[in-house]
Amino acid sequence: MRGLSSFEQSVMESAADAPMLAQTEKWAAVNSGSRNLPGLAAMTTMLADAFASLPGAISLVDPAPVETVRPDGALAMVAHGSHLRLSVRPEAPVQILLTGHMDTVFPADHSFQALRWIDPVTLNGPGVADMKGGLAVMLAALRAVETAPDAMQLGYDVIINSDEEVGSPSSAALLQQVATGKLAALTYEPALPDGTLAGARAGSGNFAIVITGRSAHAGRNPQEGRNAIVAAADLALRLKAASGAGFSCNPARIEGGSPNNVVPDYAVLHVNFRPKTFADQQAADLLLKDVMAMIAREHEVMLHLHGGFGRPPKPMDAQAEALFGLVRQCGADLGISIAWRDTGGVCDGNNIAACGVPVVDTMGVRGGDIHSDKEYLIVDSLAERAQLSALTLLRIAQGHFTTGVKA
Structure with a gap:
C-alpha cells in the first residue's frame, strides 16, 4: 500500500478485519423483498x-x-417499510x-432464498451483492474511520431505505432532504465483477396510463x-x-380488457422511459403528452396519466469527475x-446527484448476475472495497475534496 501514512495503514487493517462475510450471510438469509414488510422489519x-x-x-x-x-385502473395506496437513518457529528466541518x-x-x-458457495471465493445468494454485501462494506469502512483522529472532522448521515428496488417512491423526499448541502455522497450499489464503477447514468420514468373507452356488444353494435x-x-x-x-x-x-363478446372499455398501459440527459427527459415527457392527445382524439377515448420521472439523469459533471478522481487515487494507493463507464441502470445516486451533490454510487462489492437467481458476490472484494471506502472517507476528512475540486 504505497502512499499511505502509518495511521491510514492502521485504518486499512481495521477495515479489512471486520466480520463482513458473516454479516452478509446473516443478512442475506432474511428475505427482504420490497413488498415483504415483515422481512423488511426484521432487516x-x-x-x-x-x-x-x-x-x-x-x-x-x-x-x-x-x-x-391497480389493474382495474383505480388508485390505491401501497405500503412500504421504514427507512433507517444514522446521523453522526452534524456539527463537523x-x-x-x-x-x-x-x-x-x-x-x-x-x-x-438460500446461500450457496459456487467456489471458495464466490458466494451465490439473494442480495449478497445487491446490496447486503455493500451494507457490510459501508459499516466496516465507517467503523475503521472512527479509529482515526481525522474522523472528528467528518460528519455524515447514513440512509438505508426499504424501497430502492421499486424506485424509492417512499424515500425520495428523505434522500433529497438529507442530501441537500452535503459535500459528497457514496452509495453502495455493487461494482461490476472486474471492479468497474458506474459513471454517468440515464434517468428513468415509470408511467401508468389509464384509458377509458366505451363498452358495446362485440357482434351486434x-x-x-x-x-x-x-x-x-x-x-x-x-x-x-x-x-x-x-x-x-x-x-x-x-x-x-373484457369478455370476448364485449368491446373493452378500460385498459392500463405501463411504460418506462430512459432519458440520457435532462433535455432528453423533457423531450420524452412532451412526446408522451402529445401522443396521448392524438390517441384520445383518434380513438375517442379518455386518458389519465400517473407516475413520473422518479430517477433524474445523472451526468458526469466536473464535481463528479473530481470525486471519481479521488476514489481512483485512493485505489491506486491501495494497488x-x-x-x-456510463450505464443505463438507475439507483439512488440519480436522486442524490439531482440535489447538486457529487456521488460515486457503486462503492459496494464486486459481483454479478444481480436481480437473478445466479447473483453472486466475490468474497475477496469485501475487504478490498471496505479499504477503498475507508481511505476515500479519510481523504475527504483531510480536505482532499472540497466544493467538488481536489485540494
Whole structure:
C-alpha cells in the first residue's frame, strides 16, 4: 500500500478485519423483498443493531405515502417499510452522505432464498451483492474511520431505505432532504465483477396510463364501442417507435380488457422511459403528452396519466469527475485499478446527484448476475472495497475534496 501514512495503514487493517462475510450471510438469509414488510422489519432491526456500533443517533423514518394504479385502473395506496437513518457529528466541518438499501427484488414466495458457495471465493445468494454485501462494506469502512483522529472532522448521515428496488417512491423526499448541502455522497450499489464503477447514468420514468373507452356488444353494435385495449396497443406502438438516440421507451404491460363478446372499455398501459440527459427527459415527457392527445382524439377515448420521472439523469459533471478522481487515487494507493463507464441502470445516486451533490454510487462489492437467481458476490472484494471506502472517507476528512475540486 504505497502512499499511505502509518495511521491510514492502521485504518486499512481495521477495515479489512471486520466480520463482513458473516454479516452478509446473516443478512442475506432474511428475505427482504420490497413488498415483504415483515422481512423488511426484521432487516431494519438487524441493521439498527449493527450500525449502533457507530457514534450518533439512529432513527426509523416512516415511509411517505405512495399511490399505485391497480389493474382495474383505480388508485390505491401501497405500503412500504421504514427507512433507517444514522446521523453522526452534524456539527463537523465536513458533511457527507452514505446510502444503501435493505430491500431486494426477490419476494417472500420466490424460489431463490438460500446461500450457496459456487467456489471458495464466490458466494451465490439473494442480495449478497445487491446490496447486503455493500451494507457490510459501508459499516466496516465507517467503523475503521472512527479509529482515526481525522474522523472528528467528518460528519455524515447514513440512509438505508426499504424501497430502492421499486424506485424509492417512499424515500425520495428523505434522500433529497438529507442530501441537500452535503459535500459528497457514496452509495453502495455493487461494482461490476472486474471492479468497474458506474459513471454517468440515464434517468428513468415509470408511467401508468389509464384509458377509458366505451363498452358495446362485440357482434351486434361494435361500432358504438370505443376499444380501450386497441387504444392502449396503439399508444404503446407509437411510444416505442419514437424511441431514439436520446431516450428509450419500454411498453411493459397492458392490463384490462373484457369478455370476448364485449368491446373493452378500460385498459392500463405501463411504460418506462430512459432519458440520457435532462433535455432528453423533457423531450420524452412532451412526446408522451402529445401522443396521448392524438390517441384520445383518434380513438375517442379518455386518458389519465400517473407516475413520473422518479430517477433524474445523472451526468458526469466536473464535481463528479473530481470525486471519481479521488476514489481512483485512493485505489491506486491501495494497488487497485479504478475505472468507470456510463450505464443505463438507475439507483439512488440519480436522486442524490439531482440535489447538486457529487456521488460515486457503486462503492459496494464486486459481483454479478444481480436481480437473478445466479447473483453472486466475490468474497475477496469485501475487504478490498471496505479499504477503498475507508481511505476515500479519510481523504475527504483531510480536505482532499472540497466544493467538488481536489485540494
